[in-house]
Amino acid sequence: MSIKQISDENFSASIPSEGVALVDFGAKWCPPCKVLLPILSDLERxxxxxxxxxxxxxxxxxxxxxxxxxxxMPTVILFKDGQPMEKWVGLRPKDAYKSGIAKYLS
Structure with missing residues (x-):
């Protein structure tokens, strides 16, 4: 699997109505966003x-x-069953995202 790129056009259809989704709002030119990419790739794996x-x-x-x-940027929003639950502004360590996600996986 790989991290899916979504846009204004397919955002609503891409957010799952059941389960947990993590959406990274960033930009190609943003240095902290570039640092976040390998963290998200690790989480994805x-x-x-x-x-x-x-x-x-x-x-x-x-x-x-x-x-x-x-x-x-980056701003990462965690969705549970299609609803935004958490919002992290700025770069965080991988464990911060991982522990935030864990709260919603039960």
Whole structure:
């Protein structure tokens, strides 16, 4: 599996109505976003069977970024059963994302 790229056009259809999804709002030019990519790839390898991990490029999809109040990048939003539950602004260590996800996997 790999991290799915989503956009304004397919965002709603891409968020699963059941289960946990992690959506990274970032941009190609953003240095912290580049650091986050290998962290998300590691998470995808470790728990990708339990969590859907996706990315939104805020430059290409400003509508979704605005809808979710993304003011800084990266912003990672965790969805549970289609609803936003957690929002992490700025780069965090892998364990922060992992422990946040774990709360919603039960």
């Amino acid at each position: 470790e728990i990708g069977d339990k969590v859907t991990i996706m990315q939104v490029d805020c430059d290409d999809s400003p509508q979704m970024a605005g809808q979710f109040g993304v003011m800084s």
